[in-house]
Amino acid sequence: MADPGTGRMSPTAPMELLVRGGTVVDRTGSRRSDVRVVEGTVVEVAEGLEAAPGATVLDAGGCVVSPGFVDLHTHLREPGREEAETIDSGTRAAALGGFTAVVAMPNTEPALDSAESVRNVHALAQGAMAHVAVAGAITVGRAGERLAPMAELAALGVRIFTDDGDGVQSAGLMRRALQYAMDLDVTLAQHCEDKSLSGGGVMHEGAWSSRLGLPGQPSEAEEVMVARDIALARATGGRVHFLHLSTAGSVELVRRARAEGVPVTAEVAPHHFTLTDACACGFDPVFKVNPPLRTDADVAAVKAALADGTADAIATDHAPHAPELKDLPFDEAPPGMLGLQTALALAVTELALPIEHIVALLSWQPAAIARLDGASGGTQGGDVAPGRPANLAVVDPVATWVVDPAALASRSRNTPYGGRTLTGQVRHTVLMGEPVVIDAEAQR
């Protein structure tokens, strides 16, 4: 879908679809309801609906029916690294994870820093199994030197800009970018990492990095930039979204800033609330991510941030890498791990939060940050209500399953959760009225 705002019905969607027997959960609360979808649009939300002849019926017994999930942080790798992931394989993984939209990070090769490169991704994403919203680069080539043509990209529907993979190192440049972004009504998303502190670090700096003899990134490398960008957001009024917060200090900074009304939002990646730096003990680069896995105290802090609203969203930072790159020595291997297909289950398994809270973190809250929600004219998030585009995730919150890396839809296999039994499974995903996933199986 080139423009998630247009809300066209999928050409392969059935005329009528009935999601029956579930509990609808959205911004307005939760209630036992069936959902009738006609021509890609929700037409009826009520108990005891009867299927019309020829309608496709999805059994949602025991399940939560939520607006489709929105991932603020997906690396689709196309163009440039198609051996690791393509838009096709990445959106299939997204659909299996309950996501009906993903924000594609711009650190492709070449970077998404021009109208031409954004149009190219839009074209490649036609007919994909999830909406692909492009995040544009803040600076040309993500080099942190000159601003990218943000207005041209905004005109193509880009609502979020980031140099993810790197933070904008220059405070002056970031300040100008925020001022410019204000005019365009777009959000800047920051990968917070001060390179002068993190330089060369390949894991969290602490007891484990010291013991393993690996160069570390101190927590301050992240926190210094979080603090800086809070100051800049306060001064300019520009919106800053903090990508993958990982430290207790960052969480505390954001918590205070939000209390003061500074326009900042934040996301947390599933690995930062499930894994710690101790995982590096076998030097397996599958555990190498950036920001790095932190300590138990940091895990507790980011969980608390998700619980108390300091963090708005769970975002996967889905970062596929070809196996040969993850066979490199720990310090040479690229950072990143898969995330789309395990995000919901990890949240259900590891966060002691009600399912209503978890789907909020995965669905309408990130949709609002990405400006893909109804209020922004988009098709995502919001309410499951008559007249809304039918983007739905149907989740069984008590089903258990075992992660099999070979069975994942991604072209890569770099998940650290292989063999793990998780609770919470995406049963069906409906994209613009089309059931793209039925009973945890991709339909195309």
Add this chain to the structure above:
Amino acid sequence: MAERERSHTRPRGGIFVPKAQVMSADDVRRAITRMAHEIAERNRGLHHIALIGLQTGGVGIAQRLADTLAEVEDVEVPVGTVDVAFYRDDIGLRPVLPEATTEIPFDLTGMTVVLVDDVLFTGRTIRAALNALGEYGRAQAVELAVMVDRGHRELPIRPDYVGKNLPTSRDEMVDVSDEGVVIGEVLGR
């Protein structure tokens, strides 16, 4: 110390349970005296004789033989020790560890070496010892003295001087010390 073949296998957590004492301390002393006489008889003058005890069970016996020869024949024969761990043919098949270092502070070239061990079993230890000795010179001849020959040879090796021939079953163990010779079995393996 238990007999050498078994000690090499180092029964993990095994407990040696004695069944019967087959030689007393006096029997051992008498056997050593007799073997010393036999060595002296066969090697008149004892001029080119060296005693080499196998680590660790043969070392004490070699020294006692030397002491007896000094007493009876008034000749000081040189005494050395050899550890055969590096020469065994079963490394990787069972745990083998050197128990002590080899000490042969004299050239063996032209000497008649009497290898001394506590128990002769399969003969593989002696084969390894013969290889090890080769590093210390070309001996004129090598003879073998053991306190107990328990049979079950796997190689064409026979002793020249024997304290006692002791028929055993393969599973049994023989423990030789100054206090005597005990036959028993190992439990818990």
Add this chain to the structure above:
Amino acid sequence: MLSSAKCWAGDLVSAFPKHLLAMDDLDAGAIGEVLRVTDSFAEVGRRANPKVPTLRGRTVATLFFEDSTRTRMSFETAAKRMSADVLSFAAGSSAVKKGESLRDTIETIQAIGMDAVIIRHRSSGVPARVASWVEGCAVINAGDGWHQHPTQALLDLYTVRQSLGGGDEGLARFAGLRVTIVGDIRHSRVARSQITAYAALGADVTLVAPSTLLPPSLEGWPVASVSHDLDKVLATSDVVSLLRLQAERGSGEYVPTMREYTAGYALTARRALELPPEAVILHPGPMIRGVEIASEVAELPSARITDQVGNGVAVRMAVLFLLLGQPASLEHMSEPPDSEPIGGPAPEGGPRG
């Protein structure tokens, strides 16, 4: 007279691990075993023909992705003296330089058939990764990144044990021994191995370095104390182990100048006089005379730096012997000993654990 039942438990060899990746792999019992076996191989080294047939028919590969002629020669000499066949893969000339991945290289080597692979790599953890890929092949860490260099630590222990009288008596005297490790601990694989090794034998380890050259965290390290004043600890040091300071690290990033480092942390002739008379001075080499150690100090009888090099071959023979002499069929032999992990926090088990 029938003696009561004899229990061999106390007489048993400590279980030896399958690989030697870090000093943490060896408990005090296993370290003692290495040193005892080293005695036997040291005797072999003194013979006119210092060669034994122990590893006849076995193949050992040295895989040095980072140049170290000294360490590679030491390992290769050790293997050859045990009659092993030695294959030397110099990373500079092999397919590695042509873009072949580490894993492919290892798979090739394993297909050729190796009993042991000895690895040196600039990246921490490479030997551990290789150990997770191979089967039926022992992996020996010959130095990885800043992580570990266990055979260097073992030969240091052996050298110190010699000066403590040797044998099990010498080994027992490590208890309470005051060991001072000086220099660039942050970037030192030797220090990480030494600290674990000395502590395993009961020594009290003191680290002396500027804060910038200490690891970011010493949490869980078996270190008795940390000092930034070498002069204050010399009088109470039984062993002083100096570390190599790499020249590029003195360029202002970690210490302002070499002169300043030398003034504070080099073992000068004046400082050597402060040491107790029996103290031992060690350096893993190659030394930067005048920066880490004064030339005249390196020549003192208490400086055992040449002994260290000589002992390296015998220690590495012992390690090869203990790793390859293990019966592969007796799996229970290689179970880890029941002892507390030495040094650092116990791994909390990643999600795969």
